[in-house]
Amino acid sequence: MILKGLLSLNGASAIRGLRLGRAEWSRSLQRTYQAVDPFSTRERRQETLLLRKIPEIASAEAFLWPSVIEVDLRFADVDGSTPTRDILSILALAMEQRPEAVLEFGTFWGSTTANLARNLPDAVIHTIDLPPERSQALVLTAGKPVDDVHLIESRQLGEAFRGSPLAKRIVQHAGDTATYDYSGIHDRLSFFLVDGSHTYEYARSDTLTSFRLATGACTIAWHDCDESHPGVTRWLGELIGAGLAVRRIQGTVVAYLRFDAGDKRIRTFAAG
Ligand SMILES: C[S@@+](CC[C@H](N)C(=O)[O-])C[C@H]1O[C@@H](n2cnc3c(N)ncnc32)[C@H](O)[C@@H]1O
Numbered sequence: 001m002i003l004k005g006l007l008s009l010n011g012a013s014a015i016r017g018l019r020l021g022r023a024e025w026s027r028s029l030q031r032t033y034q035a036v037d038p039f040s041t042r043e044r045r046q047e048t049l050l051l052r053k054i055p056e057i058a059s060a061e062a063f064l065w066p067s068v069i070e071v072d073l074r075f076a077d078v079d080g081s082t083p084t085r086d087i088l089s090i091l092a093l094a095m096e097q098r099p100e101a102v103l104e105f106g107t108f109w110g111s112t113t114a115n116l117a118r119n120l121p122d123a124v125i126h127t128i129d130l131p132p133e134r135s136q137a138l139v140l141t142a143g144k145p146v147d148d149v150h151l152i153e154s155r156q157l158g159e160a161f162r163g164s165p166l167a168k169r170i171v172q173h174a175g176d177t178a179t180y181d182y183s184g185i186h187d188r189l190s191f192f193l194v195d196g197s198h199t200y201e202y203a204r205s206d207t208l209t210s211f212r213l214a215t216g217a218c219t220i221a222w223h224d225c226d227e228s229h230p231g232v233t234r235w236l237g238e239l240i241g242a243g244l245a246v247r248r249i250q251g252t253v254v255a256y257l258r259f260d261a262g263d264k265r266i267r268t269f270a271a272g
Pocket of ligand 1: 080081082104105106107108109110111112113128129130141146147151152155175176177178195196197202
């Protein structure tokens with residue numbers, strides 16, 4: 001603790017103090033203090049421990065990289081879209097699965113939706129997000145444990161596939177993922193991407209919905225399996241505790257599980 005304080009209070013920080021003024025200097029010192037020790041707060045330590053429970057494997061152990069993946073990156077840099085390194089792993093997992101139909105929770109601009117459609121030319125891609133009208137989306141989520149409200153407000157829903165030939169194989173559903181009636185989906189779903197709200201409650205609910213809708217051998221992927229999303233890592237830790245082989249892919253924040261819809265553990269979760 002003392003050593004850490006001394007490391008934060010070096011000569012450079014004294015010069016910054018003269019330049020920035022007392023309040024800003026104090027904030028800057030706090031930031032440096034936390035950077036010196038990533039375990040500086042109890043929450044931070046908890047978040048790190050949750051993440052460490054999820055075994056990490058190299059992408060080459062998770063799937064065989066396809067020789068060609070076609071990716072439209074125009075929307076990958078929009079704040080809230082899935083970054084390129086993660087899109088590639090999600091697409092490789094999906095291509096190995098070869099699903100007849102996919103369900104994505106959290107469409108946003110539709111970047112991953114469009115790339116899934118592009119690389120799975122025979123599949124139907126179902127994707128769900130809150131209604132595009134801001135007021136309706138806010139009413140539907142009022143009082144619920146959703147996160148990233150700024151993303152809900154900044155969405156251009158499905159912009160990445162609107163007007164493109166890919167849209168013919170994309171079915172946009174509008175509603176709250178936790179309360180939506182999925183009974184209208186009759187396709188054989190075997191690939192799921194959980195990327196809506198990243199709270200524990202929604203990560204759990206969207207996963208259980210996937211387990212209920214799954215047919216045969218399936219793959220489910222979760223985005224944002226990292227320290228900033230302890231709700232996701234906590235939920236994935238519970239799945240691991242039940243003996244399910246959830247893994248996160250090195251160099252990404254993607255976690256995944258291959259499962260059979262008939263597996264007793266999956267059926268038990270689905271019933272819960
Ligand atoms: C991180 S973005 C999804 C990114 C997208 N999957 C991609 O790869 O580009 C999360 C999305 O989930 C949506 N969302 C958040 N809470 C939701 C809820 N309760 N029901 C439906 N959609 C929700 C947000 O509106 C937002 O568009």
